Structure formats: structure tokens, C-alpha cells
Amino acid sequence: MKVRIGTRGSKLALWQAYFVQDALQKGGLETEIVKIETKGDKILDVSIHKIGSKGVFTEEIEEQLNDGRIDIAVHSAKDMQSELPEGFELISFSERETPNDVIVSKDKSLTLDSGKKFRLGTSSNRRVATLRRYYPHIEIVPIRGNLQRRIQKMEEGQCDALLLAYAGVHRMEYDDLIVEKLPLDRFTPAVGQGSVAIEASVKLDPALRAKIRESLNHEPTEKLLLAERAFLRRLQGGCSVPVYGLAQWEGAQVKLVGGIIGLQGEKQIEASAMTTPEEVEEMGTAVAEDLIGQGGDQMLKEIKAQL
Ligand SMILES: NCc1[nH]cc(CCC(=O)O)c1CC(=O)O
Numbered sequence: 064m065k066v067r068i069g070t071r072g073s074k075l076a077l078w079q080a081y082f083v084q085d086a087l088q089k090g091g092l093e094t095e096i097v098k099i100e101t102k103g104d105k106i107l108d109v110s111i112h113k114i115g116s117k118g119v120f121t122e123e124i125e126e127q128l129n130d131g132r133i134d135i136a137v138h139s140a141k142d143m144q145s146e147l148p149e150g151f152e153l154i155s156f157s158e159r160e161t162p163n164d165v166i167v168s169k170d171k172s173l174t175l176d177s178g179k180k181f182r183l184g185t186s187s188n189r190r191v192a193t194l195r196r197y198y199p200h201i202e203i204v205p206i207r208g209n210l211q212r213r214i215q216k217m218e219e220g221q222c223d224a225l226l227l228a229y230a231g232v233h234r235m236e237y238d239d240l241i242v243e244k245l246p247l248d249r250f251t252p253a254v255g256q257g258s259v260a261i262e263a264s265v266k267l268d269p270a271l272r273a274k275i276r277e278s279l280n281h282e283p284t285e286k287l288l289l290a291e292r293a294f295l296r297r298l299q300g301g302c303s304v305p306v307y308g309l310a311q312w313e314g315a316q317v318k319l320v321g322g323i324i325g326l327q328g329e330k331q332i333e334a335s336a337m338t339t340p341e342e343v344e345e346m347g348t349a350v351a352e353d354l355i356g357q358g359g360d361q362m363l364k365e366i367k368a369q370l
Pocket of ligand 1: 139140141142226227228229230231232255256257258259
């Protein structure tokens with residue numbers, strides 16, 4: 064029996080699907096890749112938030128998981144809603160890549176550190192809010208599309224540099240264009256950044272599920288992601304809000320930092336905690352509740368009304 068691996072068709076999605084295929088084949092499984100086009104791939108000129116439905120990149124994929132046309136689906140963990148629709152679960156997380164954001168440009172002098180003014184392309188509300196808070200001299204240019212398309216837009220002169228996740232830049236082999244790796248304490252990444260997640264139906268054969276986990280799941284990363292995702296779930300975050308969350312190992316314990324930044328950078332609240340690997344989800348919830356205690360709920364309400 065072949066494991067059918069569903070994926071979107073972008074180059075980054077396919078890289079991740081081949082990466083999963085490779086791991087499963089090393090684990091002794093036969094595999095086949097099935098490309099799936101989603102609503103989010105078809106509508107390119109409207110911001111994701113305005114398309115209006117949750118899961119614009121996942122609905123078609125989940126249909127195929129549900130009716131068994133595919134066995135598993137590959138996603139960037141960052142792109143997955145914190146609460147999956149009934150009947151689906153994430154069954155594996157790959158070892159996390161460097162989670163930092165980076166500046167990408169042809170001009171090596173364009174670092175945030177330098178204090179220079181330049182036009183920086185991004186369409187992430189989290190990155191926009193962070194820039195407005197710490198680097199107000201930077202001109203922000205909204206840029207959408209897949210990584211290749213964004214780099215093309217930069218080359219056409221729409222912006223001087225791009226702000227991106229290291230993981231995607233590295234997977235697409237644009238390392239040469241990286242001019243600055245941004246510090247995690249300022250540009251704390253989005254929940255899940257840098258890890259590849261496997262989604263499945265809860266109806267997936269338990270023996271196959273176990274085999275997939277054995278071949279692919281990186282347990283230390285899974286603990287981090289469980290902490291971060293519990294945090295985001297409690298905040299009912301969604302992917303367009305400027306919420307960040309990063310868990311990291313500190314010896315035998317897991318530390319989580321999470322926060323919210325106002326869209327104009329006018330306000331930032333942050334909370335953190337540390338615990339044993341067994342308690343990571345409780346910690347995620349507690350860090351979110353700390354933020355709610357600091358007025359995070361009201362902040363998110365206001366932010367969502369502005370989007
Ligand atoms: N928002 C889109 C997205 N989803 C996952 C990645 C990069 C890969 C990863 O974080 O695992 C990116 C690009 C980016 O944010 O620059």
C-alpha cells in the first residue's frame with residue numbers, strides 16, 4: 064500500500080512534501096505525492112484576511128483526507144489554525160529549522176541594525192506591527208505571493224528588501240540573499256514557524272499513523288509546538304493577528320514566550336513561563352491567560368476590528 068501525501072503545489076509546499084516523502088521512504092513506506100489546488104492558491108490579489116473564510120488553504124485538502132483520497136497532508140506548521148476542524152489532527156512535526164525572520168535583499172547594506180531608511184516588503188501583520196514599534200523609519204510595502212514571486216517583485220523595484228522566515232528562504236535556496244538574521248527577542252516568530260506538520264484524519268489506520276510518527280516526528284520539536292499551539296488556541300489567535308509565540312528548550316524544561324503587538328506598534332504585551340515537557344499545553348494556556356489578564360482580549364478585539 065502506498066501512502067498518498069497531499070500537498071499544495073507551490074515550490075515551498077512541494078519541497079516540504081518531498082522532504083516528508085524522503086523521511087517516510089527511509090522508514091520503509093511506499094509513497095505518492097498528490098498535488099491539490101486550494102481556494103487560497105487561486106485568489107492571489109485579495110489579502111487572506113479579506114477572503115473571509117478560515118482554512119482557505121486547507122479546505123480542499125481536508126476534504127481529500129476525509130474521504131481517503133489522500134492519507135496525510137503536509138503543511139508549514141505556522142500556517143495551521145490552532146484549532147483544526149472536527150475529525151482532523153496533526154500527527155507529526157519535523158525538527159524545527161532556525162525559527163528566525165530574516166531580511167533578504169540584493170543590497171547587503173540594508174540591515175535594520177544600520178538605521179538606514181529603505182522600503183521593506185512584507186504582508187504579515189505581526190511583522191508590520193513589530194517594524195512600526197521598533198523601526199518606525201522603515202517604509203513598509205505590502206507584498207503578497209509565493210517566495211519566488213515576492214523576490215521577483217523586489218527585483219522589479221517594488222521594494223528594496225523583504226522580511227521573511229529563514230526557513231522558507233533556506234528551503235528555496237535563497238541563502239545568498241540574506242543580509243540580516245533578526246533577533247528572536249524583537250522579531251519573535253509566529254507560532255509554529257520553521258516546522259513542517261503532518262495532518263491526518265482521526266480515521267487514519269492506527270498502525271500507519273504510528274509508522275508515520277516513527278519515521279517523521281521529532282519529539283523535542285513536538286513538545287515546543289504543543290506549547291505554542293495551546294497558547295494560540297487559548298487566545299483564539301488566527302493567522303492574521305500580530306501574535307507571536309516561541310517555545311525553546313532550556314535544559315530539560317521548555318520555556319515559552321508569547322505576546323501581542325498593536326497593529327501600529329503602539330502597544331505590546333508579553334508573558335512567559337517555563338515547565339516540564341509533560342505540562343507544555345497547560346503552560347501554553349497559562350501564558351495566554353496571563354496576556355488576557357493584561358488586557359490581551361480587548362487588544363485582539365480592537366485589532367480584529369481594524370483588519
Ligand atoms: N506565511 C507564509 C509562510 N508559511 C511558512 C513559511 C516559511 C516556512 C516556515 O515557517 O516553516 C512562510 C513564508 C514566510 O513567512 O516568510
